[in-house]
Amino acid sequence: MSKDHESDKIEELTQRIKQLEETLSEIIQPYRELVDRLSHFQNLVVQYFQLLNIYRKFGMISIDVILPEIKDEISKEILRILAEKQGLNVSQITAELRMRRGTASRRIVSGRLQTLVSRGYVTEKSQRRQKRYEISDEVIKKWSHVLGLSK
Numbered sequence: 001m002s003k004d005h006e007s008d009k010i011e012e013l014t015q016r017i018k019q020l021e022e023t024l025s026e027i028i029q030p031y032r033e034l035v036d037r038l039s040h041f042q043n044l045v046v047q048y049f050q051l052l053n054i055y056r057k058f059g060m061i062s063i064d065v066i067l068p069e070i071k072d073e074i075s076k077e078i079l080r081i082l083a084e085k086q087g088l089n090v091s092q093i094t095a096e097l098r099m100r101r102g103t104a105s106r107r108i109v110s111g112r113l114q115t116l117v118s119r120g121y122v123t124e125k126s127q128r129r130q131k132r133y134e135i136s137d138e139v140i141k142k143w144s145h146v147l148g149l150s151k
Contacts, residue, residue, distance in 0.1 A: 066142050067121065075112045077101065079135065082122060086134045093133065 063070065063079045070076055074097070081096045082088065088096070090110050097104035113133055116122040123136045 066139065066146055070121070072112070074101075074108065075116060078109065078112055078116065079121065079139075082133060082135050087125075087132045089130045089132050 063076050063083070067079070070079070077097055077100060078093060081093055081100075085092075085096070090106060090113065093113070094104045094106045094109045097109060113122060113124075117124050117133075120136055121139050123134050125132045125134065
């Protein structure tokens with residue numbers, strides 16, 4: 001009888017431990033979620049301060065921050081134009097560049113656009129008989145990453 005009694009006691013204790021583990025697991029779950037949310041919030045705060053630092057240094061999120069490898073001022077200005085107005089053709093980009101810089105050559109703009117397309121910074125879309133240009137998805141992803149809008 002003593003062995004049966006001990007066995008029953010052990011079984012009872014095992015069940016109680018199992019119940020305690022389940023209860024503890026249920027109690028801990030909201031805290032895990034809270035820690036995950038706090039971690040996410042902390043990442044957002046870090047990204048926000050990085051963004052503020054960029055604004056402090058440059059006054060804006062410029063193309064220089066997104067694509068520091070582009071050294072040519074005309075190419076940078078073309079990218080700025082396309083960031084503001086998507087789907088422009090060479091003539092429209094040249095006219096906009098002329099307004100901003102005072103001078104612009106359609107031939108030079110066309111050459112710079114071809115370089116930007118070949119490097120993957122700009123996409124070229126044929127519409128009717130003319131080509132229209134837009135910032136590439138890759139550049140938009142980089143921009144979003146710098147702004148902290150994506151991971």
